[in-house]
Amino acid sequence: MDFSTDFDTTSRHFLDWFNTQPGTTFHPSLEIVDLRGRGAGRGMTAKVDILQDTDLFTIPRSCIISKDTSELARKLPELFDVQIDANEKDSGNNIDGQDSDELVSDLPKSWLNLILILLYESFHQRTSKWSPYFDVLPQEPSSFDTLMFWTDEELSHLQASAMRSKIGKDSANRMFQERIIPVVNNHADIFYPPNTAQLTDVQLLEKCHIIGSLIMSYAFDLQPDDDDEDDQENEDGWMEDRYKPSTMGMVPMADMLNADAEFNAHLSHGEENLTMTSIREIKAGEEVLNYYGPLPNGELLRRYGYTSPKHTRYDVVEISWDQVKTVISETLHIPNDPTATTAADTLNKTISQLTETEAYETLDLENGFLLDREAGDPDEYGLCTTEARFTAFPEELVSIISELVTRLESGEMRKKRLTREEDKKRFVKNRTLTVLEAIVRKRMAEYETSVDVDDGLLLREASDGGVGRRLRMALNVRVGEKRLLREALDWTEAMLEKYKEAQQQGSAAQVNGQPPRKKQRKDNR
Numbered sequence: 001m002d003f004s005t006d007f008d009t010t011s012r013h014f015l016d017w018f019n020t021q022p023g024t025t026f027h028p029s030l031e032i033v034d035l036r037g038r039g040a041g042r043g044m045t046a047k048v049d050i051l052q053d054t055d056l057f058t059i060p061r062s063c064i065i066s067k068d069t070s071e072l073a074r075k076l077p078e079l080f081d082v083q084i085d086a087n088e089k090d091s092g093n094n095i096d097g098q099d100s101d102e103l104v105s106d107l108p109k110s111w112l113n114l115i116l117i118l119l120y121e122s123f124h125q126r127t128s129k130w131s132p133y134f135d136v137l138p139q140e141p142s143s144f145d146t147l148m149f150w151t152d153e154e155l156s157h158l159q160a161s162a163m164r165s166k167i168g169k170d171s172a173n174r175m176f177q178e179r180i181i182p183v184v185n186n187h188a189d190i191f192y193p194p195n196t197a198q199l200t201d202v203q204l205l206e207k208c209h210i211i212g213s214l215i216m217s218y219a220f221d222l223q224p225d226d227d228d229e230d231d232q233e234n235e236d237g238w239m240e241d242r243y244k245p246s247t248m249g250m251v252p253m254a255d256m257l258n259a260d261a262e263f264n265a266h267l268s269h270g271e272e273n274l275t276m277t278s279i280r281e282i283k284a285g286e287e288v289l290n291y292y293g294p295l296p297n298g299e300l301l302r303r304y305g306y307t308s309p310k311h312t313r314y315d316v317v318e319i320s321w322d323q324v325k326t327v328i329s330e331t332l333h334i335p336n337d338p339t340a341t342t343a344a345d346t347l348n349k350t351i352s353q354l355t356e357t358e359a360y361e362t363l364d365l366e367n368g369f370l371l372d373r374e375a376g377d378p379d380e381y382g383l384c385t386t387e388a389r390f391t392a393f394p395e396e397l398v399s400i401i402s403e404l405v406t407r408l409e410s411g412e413m414r415k416k417r418l419t420r421e422e423d424k425k426r427f428v429k430n431r432t433l434t435v436l437e438a439i440v441r442k443r444m445a446e447y448e449t450s451v452d453v454d455d456g457l458l459l460r461e462a463s464d465g466g467v468g469r470r471l472r473m474a475l476n477v478r479v480g481e482k483r484l485l486r487e488a489l490d491w492t493e494a495m496l497e498k499y500k501e502a503q504q505q506g507s508a509a510q511v512n513g514q515p516p517r518k519k520q521r522k523d524n525r
C-alpha cells in the first residue's frame with residue numbers, strides 16, 4: 001500500500017466526516033496537508049491568499065469530545081459530578097514550572113475526566129461518532145516524540161537541561177494506577193464494548209500514557225464563552241488556547257493546526273461554536289498556525305514533542321538553590337564564627353537568619369531561579385516584533401546574593417576601609433556580580449559539550465540528517481540553553497567592567513576631591 005496515499009485518504013475521510021457534522025464550516029481555501037517530510041505530521045495550508053479576519057472553520061460544541069458530549073458521562077455521571085478539591089480549584093491545567101513529582105499528583109480533575117472519556121471513546125472507536133477523527137489522532141507510542149517516550153539514552157542528549165527532571169513518568173504511573181485503572185476495571189462492563197477482551201493493567205497503563213500524551217499535545221481548554229471572559233485575556237489580548245481552568249476537550253479540526261511562536265490563526269470560544277479565524281493575511285501555500293504560548297523549546301519538546309527556532313526567544317535555564325549556595329561558599333569570604341564549627345555552618349546560619357526576615361520568608365529557595373530573556377509578547381497579528389535580550393538576573397536571586405555579601409563580607413569591607421555608603425554599595429554590587437558570573441560559569445560547565453561542538457552536530461544534521469530527529473531536538477534545547485547562559489555571562493562581564501570603571505572614576509574623584517594627605521605627598525614627588 002502507498003503509505004502517503006493512505007495518509008491522505010485518512011485525512012480526506014476525516015475532512016468529509018467533519019463537513020457532515022451539523023453546524024461545522026470549513027473554508028474552501030484551506031487544505032489538510034502531509035508535513036511528515038519536515039516532521040510536523042498533518043497540518044493545514046492556504047490554497048489561495050486568505051484575508052485577515054476570515055473564519056477558517058467552525059466547530060460546534062456538540063462536535064467536541066468532552067464530558068458534555070461523551071456517553072461515558074451519561075453512563076457514569078458520578079465520576080464527573082465529584083466536586084473539585086480546594087487545592088485543585090483554579091490550578092486549571094497549568095502545569096508550568098512544576099517538578100515532576102508534583103506534576104501529576106496535582107493533575108486537575110479536567111485532565112482525569114478527559115483521560116477516562118478518551119479511554120472509553122477509544123475502546124468504542126469502531127462505533128463512535130468520532131471514529132474518522134480517531135483515525136487521524138496518534139494512538140501508538142511510536143507516534144509521539146514527547147519526552148515521556150524517550151529512552152534514557154535519548155534523554156541523556158539533553159545534557160544538563162532541567163527538562164530531564166520534569167518528565168514525571170513515575171508520578172504519572174502512580175496517578176494512573178491509583179486514579180484511572182481501578183475506575184476502568186471496576187466499570188469494565190461500561191468501558192469495554194460487549195464481547196471484547198479487557199486490557200491487562202500493564203496494557204492499560206501504556207494506554208493511559210498514550211492518552212495522557214494525546215491530551216497534553218492536542219486537547220484544548222474549553223472557555224465558557226469569550227464574551228463573558230474578557231477579563232481572562234492577558235495584557236496583549238491573547239488568550240492561549242490551552243492551560244486555563246475549565247473543561248478540557250478534544251476539538252476536531254482545531255487540533256489539525258500546528259503551532260509556532262509566530263502564528264496567524266486564533267480560536268475563539270462562543271456559546272455554541274468554537275471558531276478559528278485568521279488574524280492576518282495568510283498567503284497561498286503558507287501554513288495556518290496556532291499558538292501554544294511563550295514556551296521555551298525544552299517545554300515545547302516535553303509537552304508537544306518538537307522544537308522551533310522561533311521559540312528560542314523564550315528559552316530558559318534553571319539554577320537550583322544548591323548551585324547558588326555552592327558558588328557562594330566557593331566565592332565569598334566566609335568569616336570565622338566562634339558559634340559555628342565550619343564555614344558551611346556559618347553560611348547555613350546566615351542563610352537561615354536571612355530567610356527568617358520578613359522580606360525573604362515567602363521565598364521558596366527550593367524552587368530555584370529561572371534565567372530568561374526579555375522577550376515581549378506577540379503583537380495583535382501574532383508576530384514577535386521586538387528582539388529578545390537578556391537584560392537582568394531574577395530579582396530575588398540578585399537580592400539574596402547581595403544580602404549574603406553584605407552580611408558575610410562586612411569584615412572584608414572593613415579591611416578595605418570602605419566607610420562611605422556608596423563605596424560599600426559598589427563593593428556589594430561588584431561582589432554580587434562576581435557570584436552571578438561564577439554561577440553562570442558553573443551552570444555552563446554542567447553541559448558536556450560546547451556550543452561549537454553542538455553547532456557542528458547540527459550542521460551535520462542539516463547536511464545529511466545524520467544525527468536523527470530526537471538528537472536534533474535535544475541539541476536545539478541544549479544549544480538554546482547554552483546560548484542564553486553565554487548571553488547572561490556577556491551581560492555580567494559587561495556590568496562588571498562598568499563597575500570597575502566606576503570604581504576607578506570613584507577613586508580618581510577621591511584624589512581630585514579630598515585626597516588622603518600621605519598619598520598626595522607621594523604623588524607630588
Ligand SMILES: C[S@@+](CC[C@H](N)C(=O)[O-])C[C@H]1O[C@@H](n2cnc3c(N)ncnc32)[C@H](O)[C@@H]1O
Pocket residue numbers: 039040041042043136137138217218254255256257258259260303304305306308
Ligand atoms: C495539535 S497537533 C497538530 C497536528 C499534528 N501535526 C498532527 O499530525 O496531528 C500538535 C502536534 O503537532 C506537532 N506540531 C505542532 N506544531 C508543530 C511545528 N511547528 N513543528 C513540528 N511539529 C509540530 C507536534 O507533534 C504536536 O504535538
